[in-house]
């Protein structure tokens with residue numbers, strides 16, 4: 195895809211799913227996102243890397259509607275989603291996961307999975323009474339999909355386990371599987387392999403590659419360089435709230451500015 | 463299924479609760495037979511239990527399902543009770559004609575409107591804002607009821623609330639028309655060992671009135687339970703449970719959490735108002751005292767003790783709260799006011815406990831909560847099974 199390294203983001207992409215322009219966010223005096231612009235091309239696995247506190251998670255929160263930007267625009271599939279509520283952004287096809295896995299108390303794994311499916315008639319209070327057979331049919335189909343999805347992620351045996359009994363790595367797999375039930379156009383993953391053992395990290399990497407082959411566009415934040423190098427192209431480097439460079443992983447890794455950013459990264 | 467199979471299919475928590483309720487029922491029958499409790503009073507207690515169950519159902523639909531903190535249970539209860547009383551009481555300052563149906567409709571509308579009014583500004587904010595606002599609402603409603611004398615008759619309360627079905631064909635005035643049933647007293651026992659007198663009471667109009675009330679509350683409780691069970695197991699209920707665990711996750715998956723929270727809050731408030739509607743008929747008198755915050759507190763105890771998020775737990779909790787409330791009253795009547803043996807210190811402690819049962823009751827409630835939180839923080843009967851639309855799982859899990 196991207197052949198060479200560009201200073202700042204590469205904006206010469208034909209078919210973008212996500213476009214971020216001039217995004218700005220300050221928390222009091224601290225500028226977490228500073229005029230950040232970048233684009234994610236359809237069908238790519240785009241990585242967002244950068245030293246701790248570079249503002250990666252903040253960008254995810256701005257893009258997905260959890261934070262309100264001070265300035266700038268976010269477009270998903272050409273639709274301006276700036277300032278929309280998170281659920282509205284999700285409805286536009288952008289689904290995200292969180293840096294710390296979220297557990298659903300009192301649910302089995304498949305129950306936790308079922309929350310992912312969108313457009314469920316059973317989520318309308320009235321339809322529970324006016325159209326129980328429609329609710330049942332949709333629920334049946336969703337349960338079927340949930341089981342199938344768990345099988346694809348090789349965790350079918352966990353379906354009826356309590357969701358709180360999972361290991362951190364299994365939790366990440368379930369989150370990924372659940373996000374897929376929402377049929378996203380683009381999936382934002384915040385540190386998908388943080389705290390996961392290497393074997394499971396490799397598995398996760400394979401699954402992400404598989405999803406990508408099935409046509410899902412991904413944008414992920416990750417500190418694990420090896421993981422990023424194997425999986426992602428292009429890589430966007432963020433430093434102090436703005437985009438430093440963008441390019442293929444190999445070129446990014448050897449760029450002096452990137453090395454400097456990481457070495458002096460925590461300068462307050 | 464035989465009883466035995468049914469019992470074996472239960473979880474341990476369910477078995478425990480079944481045995482407890484069974485044992486309690488047995489004691490109740492004994493107390494009835496021996497005249498310790500009169501049938502009329504027992505029915506009144508059962509009605510009160512039904513009312514607390516409705517209130518607990520309501521709070522459970524807010525706190526247990528969605529995690530909404532509502533400290534104005536007494537206010538929504540009061541809205542239901544006053545809506546009914548204003549329509550039916552003989553000294554109601556507002557002359558709205560109508561009976562139970564008008565009262566019911568008014569209660570549902572009023573509670574829904576007030577629930578929406580308080581939910582709209584607070585539900586978008588952090589969850590503690592609703593808690594604070596509801597605390598304020600409870601006091602506002604109580605003060606309005608107390609001070610708007612020309613609407614509510616103020617501290618005098620509203621009296622003379624007729625039977626539920628007054629003016630209806632057949633059911634109206636039924637308790638007066640039913641004959642008195644006399645039960646002759648018997649003495650049973652083992653000669654020379656012990657002897658008790660059983661039966662020996664007459665069932666007349668007050669009994670039939672309370673029996674009719676009891677039937678009404680059973681219908682309310684069963685109807686609300688069936689409704690709640692359906693919505694709790696549905697995808698709708700699943701979104702609420704997701705919001706309770708992690709609201710951000712629910713929004714990230716495209717759920718309009720604000721809308722769901724609003725629905726859950728309104729639903730719970732209406733159910734609480736139903737408890738109030740019934741109470742107006744049960745007590746035939748409502749006053750601002752019924753809106754005291756202590757009632758909110760009891761309902762919270764019921765839900766936490768029963769197991770937040772569980773409809774059956776709320777039912778059990780409502781039952782336990784009435785047992786404590788009325789049981790301590792009962793105990794204060796039958797316990798001697800002085801300890802029969804003279805042990806220093808203990809005599810004083812005993813005296814303090816027996817002379818002030820109002821405080822003792824709170825002490826018991828407090829101890830019970832501490833115990834439950836230490837030993838079983840999820841409550842006695844938390845949801846026992848996977849909550850999935852049942853018919854959608856048929857075949858699959860066979």
Ligand SMILES: Nc1ncnc2c1ncn2[C@@H]1O[C@H](COP(=O)(O)OP(=O)(O)OP(=O)(O)O)[C@@H](O)[C@H]1O
Nearest residue numbers: 221224225226244245246247248249250251252253
């Ligand atoms: N809600 C918030 N309030 C105040 N400051 C915040 C908030 N969220 C993030 N920040 C600050 O913004 C800066 C960027 O944080 P962010 O979490 O985006 O970094 P990151 O690149 O994801 O770091 P990491 O790799 O450690 O996850 C940090 O200095 C952080 O303390």
Ligand SMILES: [Mg+2]
Nearest residue numbers: 250251252293
């Ligand atoms: Mg982060």
